[in-house]
Amino acid sequence: MNSLNPSSAADLIIHPRWVVPVSPSGQVLTHHSVIVTDGRIAGIVPTDEAQDIQATEHLSLPSQVLLPGLINAHGHSPMTLLRGVADDAPLMTWLQDHIWPLEAEFVSEAFVRDGTDLALLDLMMGGTTTFSDMYFFPDVTAQRTDIAGLRAQLVFPVIDVATAWASNSETCLEKGLALRDEYRDHALIQVGIGAHSTYSVTATTLQKIATLINELDAPLQIHLHETQSEVATALETHGERPISLLNRLGLLGPRTQCVHMTALSDDDIELLTNSNSHVIHCPRSNMKLASGISPVDRLIKAGVNVALGTDGAASNNRLNMLAEMQMAALLAKLESMEATALPATAALEAATLGGARALGLEGTIGSIEPGKAADLIALDLSQSHTQPLNNVISHIVYATNGTELTHSWVAGQALVRDGQPLTLAPDDIVERAARWPEKFKAYQASIDLTGNHLS
Numbered sequence: 001m002n003s004l005n006p007s008s009a010a011d012l013i014i015h016p017r018w019v020v021p022v023s024p025s026g027q028v029l030t031h032h033s034v035i036v037t038d039g040r041i042a043g044i045v046p047t048d049e050a051q052d053i054q055a056t057e058h059l060s061l062p063s064q065v066l067l068p069g070l071i072n073a074h075g076h077s078p079m080t081l082l083r084g085v086a087d088d089a090p091l092m093t094w095l096q097d098h099i100w101p102l103e104a105e106f107v108s109e110a111f112v113r114d115g116t117d118l119a120l121l122d123l124m125m126g127g128t129t130t131f132s133d134m135y136f137f138p139d140v141t142a143q144r145t146d147i148a149g150l151r152a153q154l155v156f157p158v159i160d161v162a163t164a165w166a167s168n169s170e171t172c173l174e175k176g177l178a179l180r181d182e183y184r185d186h187a188l189i190q191v192g193i194g195a196h197s198t199y200s201v202t203a204t205t206l207q208k209i210a211t212l213i214n215e216l217d218a219p220l221q222i223h224l225h226e227t228q229s230e231v232a233t234a235l236e237t238h239g240e241r242p243i244s245l246l247n248r249l250g251l252l253g254p255r256t257q258c259v260h261m262t263a264l265s266d267d268d269i270e271l272l273t274n275s276n277s278h279v280i281h282c283p284r285s286n287m288k289l290a291s292g293i294s295p296v297d298r299l300i301k302a303g304v305n306v307a308l309g310t311d312g313a314a315s316n317n318r319l320n321m322l323a324e325m326q327m328a329a330l331l332a333k334l335e336s337m338e339a340t341a342l343p344a345t346a347a348l349e350a351a352t353l354g355g356a357r358a359l360g361l362e363g364t365i366g367s368i369e370p371g372k373a374a375d376l377i378a379l380d381l382s383q384s385h386t387q388p389l390n391n392v393i394s395h396i397v398y399a400t401n402g403t404e405l406t407h408s409w410v411a412g413q414a415l416v417r418d419g420q421p422l423t424l425a426p427d428d429i430v431e432r433a434a435r436w437p438e439k440f441k442a443y444q445a446s447i448d449l450t451g452n453h454l455s
């Protein structure tokens with residue numbers, strides 16, 4: 001394997017039971033150790049050799065598998081506060097009758113702070129080391145993320161509706177671009193543009209965004225083809241399918257991240273392939289809202305990069321990437337009626353390298369390779385539900401239940417150690433989150449009493 005000059009002292013050498021580097025695909029190493037220096041992976045060497053290398057710390061993880069940190073490529077962190085407020089409803093009812101009215105009443109800096117902290121804790125303890133986020137007051141999300149130490153792509157929302165954060169799309173862009181400037185040199189946080197969707201952003205605004213992403217080489221994330229009815233509405237309004245509209249306006253390209261992508265025609269897939277745009281698949285959210293199914297097996301075979309995302313906790317309701325991988329692998333089989341579709345190795349790749357490519361970070365994260373950032377997680381596979389150890393990658397994808405994380409690092413900084421978060425205070429976070437449901441209930445009761453329903 002890749003060896004390090006033994007004369008140079010390392011910061012940390014991890015000796016896990018297994019290493020799953022993700023690249024090369026499907027590889028499971030035993031008796032190997034990972035060397036971390038200056039926040040980067042310096043090498044993967046046989047443990048016999050590694051034990052003799054000088055390091056500030058040697059960490060033995062005898063029942064753990066070490067793998068690259070998981071990348072949650074789509075979400076709305078502060079919506080953790082809305083977890084469970086509106087279940088079992090279709091997308092537009094869920095949005096228009098429940099989520100948007102509650103957001104109109106409650107979204108504030110305090111809401112975003114408390115919701116983001118809860119999400120960060122949830123993400124971190126579920127093995128996510130990099131996440132993408134689209135929500136109002138992204139400046140607050142950036143501050144909280146910086147404290148937590150996770151890596152993030154924050155795509156500031158652009159929507160042609162007045163919100164507590166911005167009165168119109170023009171203000172969204174102004175505030176968002178100022179934030180992008182502020183975080184230009186941040187080591188872990190990058191700021192991109194989050195156009196909400198083609199039904200909530202006008203073609204004029206989308207055109208403006210096309211100019212901006214080209215000028216700034218900025219990432220763009222957009223909800224696209226979330227449902228069949230979104231496609232039907234676009235055909236009625238614009239005379240073309242949402243992805244064709246984006247293509248015509250110059251919005252597709254290697255920095256474009258299309259979230260959801262259900263109800264796809266062969267032409268739609270061709271547009272994705274030819275433009276090198278990315279698909280972010282959110283299987284649990286799509287299933288819960290009965291939105292549709294993204295044909296990820298066909299997409300991957302057509303050469304499209306597929307990443308995974310949880311979406312917000314109001315439509316999932318978990319932010320656990322292990323659960324998302326499982327669902328992606330299972331759903332792909334049902335969608336294609338092929339048990340060979342999205343095997344465990346491919347699901348794990350979508351949750352790591354696929355996410356890294358979508359976020360433009362494949363040179364930095366997504367696999368355990370010398371030179372890449374030391375964004376790593378360790379999962380304990382000694383519990384009964386991951387026994388016996390016939391197949392490590394199979395267990396990671398199909399058998400975990402989200403309780404396996406023991407350690408996590410971002411750029412070599414330890415975020416979780418022996419199952420304990422080091423940068424966040426769980427008691428305080430849970431206590432602050434717990435104050436919100438009472439406010440939501442009081443508001444819902446008050447509007448129900450006057451007969452002025454949430455719709």
Ligand SMILES: [Zn+2]
Nearest residue numbers: 075223311312
């Ligand atoms: Zn979303």
